[in-house]
Amino acid sequence: MDEAPGGTHINDLEATCMTIIFSFLDGRECSIAGVVDKHWHQVSTDELLWRQYMKETWDQDEPIGPAWARLPSYRAAYIAWHVAFPDETQRGYLRRAARAWRSIKTWLFQNLPEAEASLQPGASAEAVAAVEEELRSPLPPALKAIYMLHDGQALRHDSELDARQKVPGAAEMLTAVKQRDAAFAAEREARRAAAAGEAAAPPRPDAPTRGPHASLFWGIFGGYSFYDHLVVTRMLPLKRAVFWTRFLRDRGQLSGDQGASSLIVAASFNFHKIFLADLKDGSISVVTGRQTLMPAVPAFVAAPAPAAAATAASGNTMAAAAAGLEDARMSGGGEPAGAEEAGSSGAGGSGSSGAGTAGGAAAAGAGAASASSSSSKASDASAGQQDGVLRWFEEYGRRLDQGWYEVAALDEDFPSKAICLFPLQPPGMRVAVTRGVCVRATTLYAPEASIPGTRNLFTYSIRFSLLTPDDQVEHWPPTAGKARVLPSAQLMARHWVIRDGAGAMVDEIRGEAVIGKYPLLAAGGPEFVYQSCTHQPGPAGSMEGDFKFVEGSIQAPSGSEWDVECPRFDLAIPDFIF
Secondary structure, three states: OOOOOOOOOHHHOOHHHHHHHHOOOOHHHHHHHOOOOHHHHHHHOOHHHHHHHHHHHHOOOOOEOOOOOEOOOHHHHHHHHHHHOOOHHHHHHHHHHHHHHHHHHHHHHHHOHHHHHOEOOOOOHHHHHHHHHHHOOOOOHHHHHHHHHOOOEOOHHHHHHHHHOOOOOHHHHHHHHHHHHHHHHHHHHHHHHHHHOOOOOOOOOOOOOOOOOHHHHOOOOOEEEEOOEEEEEEEOOHHHHHHHHHHHHHOOOOOHHHHHHEEEEEEEOOOOOEEEEEOOOOOEEEEOOOOOEEEOOOOOOOOOOOOHHHHHHOOOOHHHHHHHHHHHHHHOOOOOOOHHHHHHHHOOOOOOOHHHHOHHHHHHHHHHOOOHHHHHHHHHHHOOOOOHHHHHHHHHHHHHHOOOOEEEEEEOOEEEEEEEOOOOOOOOEEEEEEOOEEEEEEEEEOHHHOEOOOEEEEEEEEEEEEOOHHHHHHOOOHHHOOOOOOOEEEEEEEEEEEEEOOOOEEEEEEEEOEOOEOOEEEEOOOOEEEEEEEEEOOOEEEEEEEEEEEEEOOOOEEEEEEEEEEEEEEEEOOOOOO
């Protein structure tokens, strides 16, 4: 390499300066540059660079590969993703799908690990091609991206159902699921015993004492229950999706057009609730009670272009690159143990010849990988492009991240827990406190039980609790005189006012108890929760009311009766339906 005037050579720059220069390249260009000589190769294997490339290209903060296993280095993870997904046009969708999957899997692992364990490995390119051939239609790229990272759920109840219907491969799947569930139970018992300092109990067959198998409740898209209506939605594997789409179409549960141009991607265990992905435009809809389709995701609205000044201010300047790399070095987060060795081995060996050492990296990085900047642009370009199902999927991951949902028993007759879709965050939940009694009200639209334009059914969940003595004092209204702390209170009656979208009252209901019960609340004690439902012809309305309580109990009152407010909550068909 020729020297610059004055005898200065680029390799005379400090390693930090070289790393900053390389940070303006993308992964492919970095791999090619690493072939030039030994010095450049050493710079090109810096884990801080590959950490940056992983974030830019795949939005991954950790060296996680496409099979969701942690790899020894960011460079190895980057190459693994590019080798697994060589189609550059697919990477924008894959980046978004991977980010959403990460949110969902993290939440499931922390809150419902049985559901996380039920996720299958991603569908291979060959498996996707076989399904497309069977459907005689290509899968929309957004839907394909979701399935290439996880091919749905394998649940014991579903496998037993499929085996009875003679779904191809169901018997083998059932055997594998039983083995997986047994291993999962044994591992959980071992962890429990280790934490308690005990010997692990011997494994025993899963024999529920009543009701359906627990896996009914492990659908990753959650569910709800009111009266005898119970739905918990799971993600169907591709082969299972094809079978049940045809099965239900042949039996009239789906119209011919729906079955021909759509694919069931998610459904409740009893197929009372069904989500269909459109194979032509990539949208997702839910089947209503009249077997018509209702969009489950709003139409795409492009975000306004950023101002030129803001774009310039956020540009990747040399100073910003230097500061970012220095911060990463100070944090120590960019160099996991063994990263240097792993990076070298990933490049094809750590020999002394520059060109020979980096040859493997050039082949894997340059041949299999596209530019990071191109992938970032593809990610932006994928927005609104046949991506309705992916936007629906991303929104669900966002809601899990933001604490919208909890894991709870959906039905008192069955102890198994599921993701409860009654939202815990505003605007989905409304809260009011009256003399120490807290009422939390939330509602859901039930499309599977609705007939749009005639009868829209909404289910609502009401939670009562009596605050702790300190909280009762804090929430006591200033105009009510001296605060009185209630050790207990009991509900006596209910009063509801239902309004239409214009605010006009369409119904008023008065009666004793709630669902036949008179909950007795203790200060600081657990909530009493119940679900019920209502319906209206229009797409929007509201509901409000109050509950009559008595101090002490109905049998032994210790004070007066009073009305506890239930805040107004909306009865409206939402933009996103889960």
